[in-house]
Amino acid sequence: MEEEELQQIQANVSLAIDQLGPLSDVEFGLNPESVEWVEGFIERQRARPGFDPERIDGLVGVLGSFLGACIAAATGGRWRKSDDDTWGVLLPDGSTAFPFTKVRKQFRGGVEDGESIAGFYRVAVGFIATGKLREACGGGAGPDAT
Structure with missing residues (x-):
């Protein structure tokens, strides 16, 4: 089952690149510029008449997969399913980033x-995965990012 879910995540990443790349004005791929563009895309969707933040599961799936793949590509992280069956990106410092949760939060707020x-x-990418956040907080267990 997990293998099928990982295949769906990868299919979502490909869909995001194929569909959003031609709409963007950046070299669209697993990079920070594309993440910035997708953030603007979410804001443009939120501004549309009739936008319903409760009917966004498909977009959250595609854009969360894309955001997670960008984080994994930049950090050397990998997809992992948490104990509560939520997919996230396991970062090199041992913490987990939850991109689907963050995409949903941006759509809502x-x-x-x-x-x-x-x-x-x-x-x-710059603080959690590198351990800089942990150092700034005085050590201890890595935080889970949402």
């Missing part, structure tokens, strides 16, 4: 409520 997938990406 938007960047005006501090829900930025680009900020999430930067923190996961």
Whole structure:
């Protein structure tokens, strides 16, 4: 079952690149510029008339897969299913980033409520995965990012 779910995540990543790449104005792929563009895409979707944040499961699946793949590519992380059956990206420091949760939060609250997938990406890649956040907090167990 997990193998099928991982295949679906990869299919979602391919779908995001194939469908969103031609719409973007960046070299679209598993990179920070694409994450920034997707953040704007989410905000544009939120601004559409009739947008319903409760009817976004498909978009959350595709964009969460893409965000997780970007984080994994930048950190050397890998997909892992948590004890509560939630998929996340296991980072080199042992913590887990949960991209689907973050995408859903941005769809619901938007960047005006501090829900930025680009900020999430930067923190996961630049601070959590490298251990810099742990060092700044005085050591201890790695946080789980959401």
